[in-house]
Amino acid sequence: MILKSILVDDEAKSRANLRELLKEYCPAVEIVGEAGSATEALKIIGQQAPDLLFLDIEMGVESGFDLLRSLNGNQIFEVIFVTAFDRYGIQAVKACAIDYLLKPINILELCAAVEKAAKQILPKRDNKRLQELIANIDRADDEQRIALPLADKIEFIAVSKIIRLEAEGNYTHIYLDGAKKYLICKTLKEYQELLEGYNFLRTHQSHLVNFRKISSYVKTEGGYLAMEDGSQVPISRQKREEILKRILK
Numbered sequence: 159m160i161l162k163s164i165l166v167d168d169e170a171k172s173r174a175n176l177r178e179l180l181k182e183y184c185p186a187v188e189i190v191g192e193a194g195s196a197t198e199a200l201k202i203i204g205q206q207a208p209d210l211l212f213l214d215i216e217m218g219v220e221s222g223f224d225l226l227r228s229l230n231g232n233q234i235f236e237v238i239f240v241t242a243f244d245r246y247g248i249q250a251v252k253a254c255a256i257d258y259l260l261k262p263i264n265i266l267e268l269c270a271a272v273e274k275a276a277k278q279i280l281p282k283r284d285n286k287r288l289q290e291l292i293a294n295i296d297r298a299d300d301e302q303r304i305a306l307p308l309a310d311k312i313e314f315i316a317v318s319k320i321i322r323l324e325a326e327g328n329y330t331h332i333y334l335d336g337a338k339k340y341l342i343c344k345t346l347k348e349y350q351e352l353l354e355g356y357n358f359l360r361t362h363q364s365h366l367v368n369f370r371k372i373s374s375y376v377k378t379e380g381g382y383l384a385m386e387d388g389s390q391v392p393i394s395r396q397k398r399e400e401i402l403k404r405i406l407k
Contacts, residue, residue, distance in 0.1 A: 159186055159276055159279075159280065159311070160186060160187075160188050160311060161186050161187050161188065161209045161210045161272070161275065161276060161279060162188055162190045162206060162207070162208045162209045162210070163180070163187050163188060163189050163190065163208055163209065163210040163211070163212060164189070164190060164191045164192065164193065164199065164202055164203065164206060164208045164210075164211050164212070165177060165189060165191075165192045165193070165212045166192075166193045166194075166196070166199040166211060166212065166213045166214060166217070166222065166225065167194070167212075167213075167214035167217070167240065168194045168195060168214065168217040168218055169194075169214075170194070172214070172240075172261065173192050173194075175263070176212060176240060176263065177189060177192075179263060179265060179268060180268075180272075183265055183268065183269055184268065184269060184272045186272065186276065187210070187272060190202075190206045190208060191205070191206050191208070194217075195217060195218065195219075195220060196217060196220035196221070196222070196224050196225035196228065197220065199211075199213075199225055200225060200228055200229075203229075203235075207235075208235045209235050209236065209275075209279045210235055210236050210237075210238065210256075210272075210275050210279065211235050211236070211237045211238070212238050212240050213225065213226075213237055213238070213239050213240065213255075214239075214240055214241055215239060215241040215243065215246050216241065216242075216243065222239065222241075234282045235279075236255075236256040236275045236278050236279055237255045237256060238255065238256055238257045238258075238259060238271050238272075238275060239255050239257070239258045239259065240259045240261065240263065241258075241259075241260065241261065242260065242261040244260055246258075256271065256274055256275045256278060257270075257271035257274055257275070259271060302316070302317045302318075302356065303315060303316050303317065304317060304352060304353075306332065306340055306342055307342065307343070307344075308340065308342070313340070315334065317353065317356050318368075318370070319334045319335045319336075320332060320333070320334055320353075320358075320368050320371075321333045321334060321335065321367070321368055321371045321385055321386060321387050321389070322365065322366065322367045322368060322371065322385055322387075322389065322391060323346060323349050323358075323365070323366040323367075324346075324364055324365055324366075325345065325346035325363070325364040325365070326341075326364075328343065328344075328345055329341055329342065329343055329344075329345075330342050330344055330345065330346050330348075330349055332349075333387060333389065335386075335387075337387065346364065346365075346366055349366060350366055353366070356368075357369040357370055359401060359404060360397065361383060361391055361392065361393045361394065361397050361401060362391070362392050362393060362394045362397065363394065365391050365392065367383060367385065367391055369404065371385055371386045371387075372384070372385060372386075372405075373385060373386050375401075375402070375405055376390075380392070380393075381393045381398055383401075
């Protein structure tokens, strides 16, 4: 389980020290951003949607508590306070932090805090499925999302961003806009059923394409579809007539 994390501390040396400790002793932590102030942190939180925040308290004009007060309430990350001052302990607990670490950081306490955070974050990720399900009810067809079960997380993607899918045994390669690609432990048949009704065409035993992402139909070499990402998707003999009818509508 990978925990997308942000380090918030106005001291660059403190951030560097924490970064090195996490890298060496907490491999599940992926640092996706660092901030030296509450204002900077708020921006990064909006961009990265982290799982975990390592948050200093005294940071000049704005404190770590000021940062938490400025959030809109939609965030689902956990907070581990990291500070040089022990007088904030009670207030930190009242703020519902997952843990409270004093500088200099004790490695065992750091590892325990990260483990505690992971146990809290996993159920929230599962709950994200329900949130997306409810949201999909009111979304237009081209805004619908599906869940991709990856090794370390569940990724929610817009159906409209899928260019094509390609089978590899019991796995499926999913190619998206922006040259993104995922390998999912599900069969192509499962995705064909899931995407039925969203303008996807089975062109071949191993290929499923988004009809809206087709650039052209090329007649040479037995016929194939050129996709927006530059890929070429073969058309089986059995599917050729069906595909041509759809294209020529």
